[in-house]
Amino acid sequence: MRPAPPYASYDAPATAEVARRAGIAPSEVIRFDGNTSPSAPSFARAEALSEALAEIHTYPHGGYPGLAEAIAEYAGVAPESVVLGAGADDVILLVTRAFAGPGDRIAIANDPTYALFHIAVGLAGAEVGDDDPVLTICCRPNNPTGELGELPSARPLLVDEAYFEYSGVSAVDLIEDGVIVVRTFSKAFGLAAARVGYALAGRDVAAELNRRQAPAPVSTLSVALVLAGLDSPPDVGPVIDERERLAEELRMIGLRPLPSDANFLAVPLEDGADVAERLLLRGLPVRPYRDGIRITVRNRGDDNVLLDAFRTLSTRQGSGRD
Structure with a gap:
């Protein structure tokens, strides 16, 4: 067997593990590390699967x-x-x-x-x-x-x-x-x-x-x-609006998120790994990188929880662009 490539991907902790470390219920964990939707789409119902289930x-x-x-x-x-x-x-x-x-x-x-x-x-x-x-x-x-x-x-x-x-x-x-x-x-x-x-x-x-x-x-x-x-293709307008709101709120805290054309924001931080760990212990996992963190844009309520957590953290900023 050939050795596996040395370049490792992000080992995302299971929600149950995040909950255990944070001392909360799994349902209270809010994930900001996967760039996925905060909820299931409206079309994901049993009716959509009925014919496929009959031929399973x-x-x-x-x-x-x-x-x-x-x-x-x-x-x-x-x-x-x-x-x-x-x-x-x-x-x-x-x-x-x-x-x-x-x-x-x-x-x-x-x-x-x-x-x-x-x-x-x-x-x-x-x-x-x-x-x-x-x-x-x-x-x-x-x-x-x-x-x-x-x-x-x-x-x-x-x-x-x-x-x-x-x-x-x-x-x-x-x-x-x-x-x-x-x-x-x-x-x-x-x-x-x-x-x-x-x-x-x-x-x-x-x-x-x-x-x-x-x-x-x-x-x-x-x-x-x-x-x-x-x-019924998705309407991403609300996500884009929330992304811009979240970016502005982060700037008001003193952080410098990079401009984004996606459903996430990159925030340069010198102590990104430490910040990610401290947020994880609050049940708010983000994606750590060597020069900062990446934050999934969710919805106003979830994002406000993350903003409140940031306001209590002392962070060192990296070389972000204004």
């Missing part, structure tokens, strides 16, 4: 043509350009393995950025590097900074658009020019536990990726939920 004993023979067509309509592409996976992470791993192998280099455009990119490179047996890469990866908007940033000119280019719905900016028009767009239903659609992601690519590239994907990689129950969600 069978495999999805023939794949998921209905889902591919619905995604294609939502994204403005042909169904043949859609590649499905068990979450965006699964699709990113699929793409990196398709393009790279031992001895190859993959360029990663942002730093810091989504930790899975480094893990995917290692699992493909490749190395991270800018010298003649076989693939370039870009997160847009970037996680954890929230920046939209410029689109790299390199090709082939994988663009992680997990937070596309919040920015409204996409590279999907470039899929016939060597760009592969990866998205998820975990964020704006509120279906993180359903584990459904997809790629949008040129037809030839998509066909090759689909040939390399495992058969029936997505649960039919998850497919039913996604189809219900695509019938």
Whole structure:
């Protein structure tokens, strides 16, 4: 067995563990570390699953043509350009393995950025590097900074658009020019536990990726939920409004959150790990980074609880931008 890549991702503590350490009930924990919706979407009801449950004993023979067509309509592409996976992470791993192998280099455009990119490179047996890469990866908007940033000119280019719905900016028009767009239903659609992601690519590239994907990689129950969600796409306006309110409140406290085009805010802090630990002990986990923390935008009530906690903490600010 080959050794695992050394680049570790965030080991998110279980809600029950956070509650134990904070001395509260699990229901009192408010998670600010996952960039997910604060509540289940209205369409996630038993009625949406009834037909899928009646067929739960069978495999999805023939794949998921209905889902591919619905995604294609939502994204403005042909169904043949859609590649499905068990979450965006699964699709990113699929793409990196398709393009790279031992001895190859993959360029990663942002730093810091989504930790899975480094893990995917290692699992493909490749190395991270800018010298003649076989693939370039870009997160847009970037996680954890929230920046939209410029689109790299390199090709082939994988663009992680997990937070596309919040920015409204996409590279999907470039899929016939060597760009592969990866998205998820975990964020704006509120279906993180359903584990459904997809790629949008040129037809030839998509066909090759689909040939390399495992058969029936997505649960039919998850497919039913996604189809219900695509019938009524999310309104992210309230999240964007709350993001700006939260950013202003943080600035009034004396912190300097970075501008964001996503559903989270990055806050530079010299003592980010310490602040994250102290917030966790209050039942308010945030995502720690080497130069600060990342905060999921939830709703006014939850965010006010976090703001009250910040007002009682003494923090050292990092090099944020005004």
